[in-house]
Amino acid sequence: MPVDMKALLARERERRRAAASGDPAGAATASSSAAATAPVVMAPRAKISLRDFDVGERAGVRGLHYVPDFISPDEERAVLAGIHAPGTESRWVRSGRRRVANYGGVPSSSEVTEPLPQFATSLLEAIASAGIVNERTAPNHVLVNEYVAPAGISPHNDGDVYAPHVAIVTLGGAALMDFWPNDGSVTADDDRRDCDEREPTPIAQVLLRPRSLLLYTGDAYGLRHGIRHRDVDVATDRCVNAAVAGVEIGDEVERGRVRYSVVFVRKGHG
Numbered sequence: 297m298p299v300d301m302k303a304l305l306a307r308e309r310e311r312r313r314a315a316a317s318g319d320p321a322g323a324a325t326a327s328s329s330a331a332a333t334a335p336v337v338m339a340p341r342a343k344i345s346l347r348d349f350d351v352g353e354r355a356g357v358r359g360l361h362y363v364p365d366f367i368s369p370d371e372e373r374a375v376l377a378g379i380h381a382p383g384t385e386s387r388w389v390r391s392g393r394r395r396v397a398n399y400g401g402v403p404s405s406s407e408v409t410e411p412l413p414q415f416a417t418s419l420l421e422a423i424a425s426a427g428i429v430n431e432r433t434a435p436n437h438v439l440v441n442e443y444v445a446p447a448g449i450s451p452h453n454d455g456d457v458y459a460p461h462v463a464i465v466t467l468g469g470a471a472l473m474d475f476w477p478n479d480g481s482v483t484a485d486d487d488r489r490d491c492d493e494r495e496p497t498p499i500a501q502v503l504l505r506p507r508s509l510l511l512y513t514g515d516a517y518g519l520r521h522g523i524r525h526r527d528v529d530v531a532t533d534r535c536v537n538a539a540v541a542g543v544e545i546g547d548e549v550e551r552g553r554v555r556y557s558v559v560f561v562r563k564g565h566g
């Protein structure tokens with residue numbers, strides 16, 4: 297059952313109005329136990345043109361976009377508090393070297409069974425207000441990954457349970473994500489295997505700085521992606537967003553202690 301985007305945004309606006317007017321009952325109507333902490337309030341974004349944030353073009357990859365500083369440090373702190381709000385601890389499941397919390401339903405099923413938590417609806421509202429998703433592409437499911445350095449994620453593709461539009465907000469730490477052509481290997485996302493030196497050279501790398509937004513859609517969704525198991529990343533000449541992420545080829549970038557990724561996906565096509 298797809299989420300009604302208009303209703304979701306109206307509910308979020310109503311909750312914010314209530315929170316701003318000091319109405320604790322209103323503030324508590326958020327959609328999950330994450331409501332127990334202060335609500336995540338996000339200023340509406342200015343409309344952006346994805347053409348200005350296309351980082352795939354120079355690698356011949358369509359559908360790869362990187363928006364630096366999509367959220368502010370205050371918003372980042374508020375989202376992190378929402379991720380760790382009382383009642384959320386039981387949501388975490390270990391997956392190889394990382395922990396994952398799922399909201400919206402079971403990842404392997406196309407059914408959406410619960411509303412998104414408030415920190416996610418706020419982020420989603422920010423993404424929607426920037427004009428980069430529409431009724432057809434708006435996410436209805438969110439996964440939060442927690443990586444304690446040097447943890448990464450094995451090469452995988454996100455499979456066909458999801459529609460080919462993914463938006464990822466990075467919080468806390470940085471990481472370099474590699475993209476490879478899809479060689480047809482299984483969509484194993486089990487973290488048993490590192491992106492090691494045997495992996496062929498990636499066709500693109502994107503340095504994910506804290507507070508950035510990554511979008512991979514269409515052709516880019518079809519690629520495999522992964523994050524190496526290491527404390528420090530080195531930007532290579534494949535790093536397609538080097539300039540906008542402020543690195544030069546050969547630069548070392550510390551991961552930071554813990555990185556969170558809020559991964560927005562859409563279940564069900566059309």
Ligand SMILES: O=C(O)CCC(=O)C(=O)O
Nearest residue numbers: 439441449454464557559
């Ligand atoms: O942490 C990230 O940015 C990537 C996560 C990812 O690829 C996934 O959850 O499928």
Ligand SMILES: [Fe+2]
Nearest residue numbers: 452453454521
């Ligand atoms: Fe993925």
